[in-house]
Amino acid sequence: MRASDRAYATLLDEIQSGILPPGTVLAETEQASRLGVSRTPLREALGRLAAAGLVVQQSPRVTVVSAIDADDIRELFELRRALEETAAQLAALRGSRTAFAAIATGLDDVRLDAAAGRDTYYALIARFDAAIDDAVANDYLTAALRTVRTHLVRVRRLARDNPDRLAASVAEHRLIATAIAAGDAELAAHATHIHLHNALSSILASLDENHTDQGAA
Known part of the structure; x- marks a missing residue:
């Protein structure tokens, strides 16, 4: 499995399960280190999550789990x-x-x-x-x-x-x-x-x- 796919699957599961609740900040450096990937595959994973509406980007390097009401x-x-x-x-x-x-x-x-x-x-x-x-x-x-x-x-x-x-x-x-x-x-x-x-x-x-x-x- 590619690093970006692995990062995406982990983040998706954590968002869906509530481990990463709405409003959680997904800082690029911290998440890359936690998931054991470099920044490029992490950005790919976050991009896929953003396209699905599960995260939103607050700045070029800070993404948050999207709210749902x-x-x-x-x-x-x-x-x-x-x-x-x-x-x-x-x-x-x-x-x-x-x-x-x-x-x-x-x-x-x-x-x-x-x-x-x-x-x-x-x-x-x-x-x-x-x-x-x-x-x-x-x-x-x-x-x-x-x-x-x-x-x-x-x-x-x-x-x-x-x-x-x-x-x-x-x-x-x-x-x-x-x-x-x-x-x-x-x-x-x-x-x-x-x-x-x-x-x-x-x-x-x-x-x-x-x-x-x-x-x-």
Whole structure:
């Protein structure tokens, strides 16, 4: 792996996981030393992160992890709706019905009362995303979806765990997968729309709760 790719992968993971929270200063000299790379590959890595909107440059040598607030999340979901509803429609028209039927069956068997069940769910969602990408067979659309998913990891980290919402999300993804397996493009798009509406509402409510708790602390 190239030094720039290694630096990019490490910084991306740290930003998405919250190790490097919004506002963290990524000074060039310190980060290059910490990551064990020279400044040139570090700059390449930071450039890729900047292009994705995950960092912003305050000066030629100082970059900070970008902030994310409720308005940013709403804008992200506006794009997400346009992309994912279209992708669901195309998947229903072009995708492997067997693949999506298997995912729907897997989701039906998910049990969320144990950590293993939650891990199974997230693994199925990764399979679902990959199946969507394969089905749409559109490099421009899948590239845009990958960018959105990169930001979604950060957004989900900001929200509190909500068992009821997770259970609802399992059911919503099951309906989407079932609709795609049946070749029902209209239902697939509508089910995706409902899922994203509910996901956004839950995330924004969680952020409000976090801000309220922080204000009371």
